[in-house]
Amino acid sequence: MNDIIVFFEQNIEIIYLLTFAVFLGFEVISKIPTVLHTPLMSGSNAISGVVLIGAILLIRVTEPTDYFPLIMATLGIILGTINLVGGLAVTSRMLEMFNKKKRK
Amino acid sequence: MNIVILDGVLFIASVLLIVGLRKLSNPDSASNGNRLAAVALGLGVLVALVYPVETQNNNYLYIAFGIVVGGFIGIISAKKVPMTAMPEMVSLFNGFGGLSAALISLVWMVNYHFSGEATELGIVLLNLFLGLVAFIGSMVAYGKLSGRLKDHHLKIPFNKVLNIIILLVTVGLIVVFSFNGYLSTPQTILFIVLSLFYGITFVAPIGGADMPVVIASLNALTGITAAISGIITDNKLMLLGGVLVGSSGIILTLLMCKAMNRSVLSVFFGNFSATKGAENQVEGNAKEISASNLAIQLAYSQRVCIIPGYGMAVAQAQKIVKELEENLENKDVEFKYAIHPVAGRMPGHMNVLLAEADVSYDKLLDLDEANSYLETTDVAIVVGANDVVNPSALEDPSSKIYGMPILKLSKTNNVIVLKRSMNPGYAGIQNPLFFKDNTKMLFGDAKKSIEIILKELKDV
Numbered sequence: 149m150n151d152i153i154v155f156f157e158q159n160i161e162i163i164y165l166l167t168f169a170v171f172l173g174f175e176v177i178s179k180i181p182t183v184l185h186t187p188l189m190s191g192s193n194a195i196s197g198v199v200l201i202g203a204i205l206l207i208r209v210t211e212p213t214d215y216f217p218l219i220m221a222t223l224g225i226i227l228g229t230i231n232l233v234g235g236l237a238v239t240s241r242m243l244e245m246f247n248k249k250k251r252k
Numbered sequence: 253m254n255i256v257i258l259d260g261v262l263f264i265a266s267v268l269l270i271v272g273l274r275k276l277s278n279p280d281s282a283s284n285g286n287r288l289a290a291v292a293l294g295l296g297v298l299v300a301l302v303y304p305v306e307t308q309n310n311n312y313l314y315i316a317f318g319i320v321v322g323g324f325i326g327i328i329s330a331k332k333v334p335m336t337a338m339p340e341m342v343s344l345f346n347g348f349g350g351l352s353a354a355l356i357s358l359v360w361m362v363n364y365h366f367s368g369e370a371t372e373l374g375i376v377l378l379n380l381f382l383g384l385v386a387f388i389g390s391m392v393a394y395g396k397l398s399g400r401l402k403d404h405h406l407k408i409p410f411n412k413v414l415n416i417i418i419l420l421v422t423v424g425l426i427v428v429f430s431f432n433g434y435l436s437t438p439q440t441i442l443f444i445v446l447s448l449f450y451g452i453t454f455v456a457p458i459g460g461a462d463m464p465v466v467i468a469s470l471n472a473l474t475g476i477t478a479a480i481s482g483i484i485t486d487n488k489l490m491l492l493g494g495v496l497v498g499s500s501g502i503i504l505t506l507l508m509c510k511a512m513n514r515s516v517l518s519v520f521f522g523n524f525s526a527t528k529g530a531e532n533q534v535e536g537n538a539k540e541i542s543a544s545n546l547a548i549q550l551a552y553s554q555r556v557c558i559i560p561g562y563g564m565a566v567a568q569a570q571k572i573v574k575e576l577e578e579n580l581e582n583k584d585v586e587f588k589y590a591i592h593p594v595a596g597r598m599p600g601h602m603n604v605l606l607a608e609a610d611v612s613y614d615k616l617l618d619l620d621e622a623n624s625y626l627e628t629t630d631v632a633i634v635v636g637a638n639d640v641v642n643p644s645a646l647e648d649p650s651s652k653i654y655g656m657p658i659l660k661l662s663k664t665n666n667v668i669v670l671k672r673s674m675n676p677g678y679a680g681i682q683n684p685l686f687f688k689d690n691t692k693m694l695f696g697d698a699k700k701s702i703e704i705i706l707k708e709l710k711d712v
Contacts, residue, residue, distance in 0.1 A: 155371040162483060162491070169479075169492050173499025176270065180277045182593060182618055183607075185504065185600025189471055190342050191276050191286055192500045195269070196349040196474040198293060198493040202356045202481040203318075204300040207311050210363055217362040222314045224355035229322025230329075231349035236290045237330035238341060243283045245335075245607050 187242050194235025200228030258299050266492050268292035273496055296489040335608045336565040339598035343394040343467060346474050350386025353379060353477035360484055367434040374430035379480040381422055381447045386473040388451035393466055396459060397597055406456035415453040422446050463597045465508045465519050472501025504599050511593035513655045541692035543701055546668055547708035553630035555586045559659055560602050561595045563636015567698040570609040573635060576702055579709050588615050590622030590659050592640035619657060627663040634669045635698050642683045667691040670698040
């Protein structure tokens with residue numbers, strides 16, 4: 149219990165940020181038209197590729213001789229990048245399709 | 253480099269990300285929104301590469317290798333995937349994100365010798381668990397959507413009970429391990445296996461019409477793991493991005509549930525099993541119509557409405573439907589599309605397909621508009637939709653989809669169903685619509701049938 153109280157006090161900023169971000173998220177996304185459900189999903193899916201950043205930060209502090217975490221983190225970077233780059237590319241492909249039609 | 257500058261760049265990236273996502277939810281600015289998000293994430297990655305860390309081992313070679321390989325695979329698959337396979341693609345990408353988050357937890361654990369303060373270790377273990385669930389859940393969803401996994405492959409005895417037990421055990425283990433402050437290797441392996449197994453029992457029994465809900469909620473889950481990974485590595489951009497994805501996924505999940513008139517709980521813990529239940533068998537004779545007769549009927553109609561479903565995606569019929577639209581509009585027939593919110597296998601699936609075929613927005617009617625339009629429609633053609641037009645949802649309280657808002661075809665003059673055979677739809681529910689007085693069936697591949705209709709129309 150004490151641990152949790154200490155954690156709460158040490159991380160009060162993060163907890164504020166987390167709470168506000170949740171409200172912000174709901175506020176930003178609400179009222180999306182049906183047309184955009186799929187692009188929004190693939191776009192937000194791409195954003196979850198930010199985990200790539202975490203993998204980069206962790207591999208940078210890994211000992212160069214610790215091959216197991218090195219390989220795991222590299223795999224994490226590969227997968228995160230696929231998620232990020234692939235997701236953004238597929239979203240832009242979809243949105244271009246919408247736009248192309250609009251100019252007509 | 254100066255740490256203040258780097259923090260400043262991260263702050264700007266966070267603002268760009270929020271603005272980008274905001275723009276992504278409006279049709280006019282969506283493209284810019286996506287670009288802004290890309291810039292924001294790119295900045296975040298650059299900062300992560302040079303940000304001062306405890307030990308400067310860096311391992312840049314591994315990072316470069318990972319980014320090049322991942323980027324290459326990502327771009328190639330994004331370019332190649334057909335629009336019809338979008339739900340599978342999103343699931344697959346989503347699973348990769350989840351696994352990446354799980355690996356972050358694992359690397360953290362190895363780096364810190366599987367020990368840490370209780371809360372710290374607890375958060376890392378929670379992230380490992382959620383990341384693995386998001387990963388394996390997305391893979392199961394991918395298997396189901398791509399047809400590689402059939403629902404009967406996934407029949408696990410006592411699935412629901414097992415599911416709850418594993419969840420309790422896993423949560424219990426997180427608490428115990430965190431208070432111990434240490435995990436041994438076998439304990440870690442056990443934890444990983446349990447998490448994966450939980451993920452399978454979580455998604456396996458959900459199927460049928462609930463697929464869009466599953467995809468949206470797995471999306472949310474990956475977002476949450478990204479946010480927790482942000483806490484672990486103390487990166488605000490990750491935290492923010494993850495939370496935003498989590499919220500958008502939750503909103504979409506709720507929207508999809510609302511479109512089916514079901515509560516979230518009933519989707520995840522209810523009885524909408526992928527396997528067939530004791531559904532009331534509908535008896536009767538379905539009437540057939542020939543393509544040439546239908547062509548004549550269409551040519552002399554005033555209002556025609558297409559009701560697309562997943563079958564249209566499978567038959568790749570969206571382009572030929574657009575040709576039908578052009579042909580009939582030249583004959584002064586009004587031509588619209590009725591889009592049910594859960595038609596297809598992911599939120600907004602039909603809109604993407606029709607956009608690919610250059611159908612303009614204003615011809616797409618949403619549920620309410622469509623239902624008033626369908627009352628005065630001469631011919632409604634159901635192309636590969638089934639459950640979203642199933643009158644059992646209104647008439648039969650024993651039906652699994654009872655209460656779900658549907659596209660009502662009872663007042664439409666003529667309903668034509670394009671279908672391969674009399675098999676029930678994806679949800680495994682028999683459809684009484686086929687036996688109604690105003691319904692006629694046109695059997696065969698939807699694309700081929702419409703091709704024949706088009707040929708006949710040119711002769712009318």
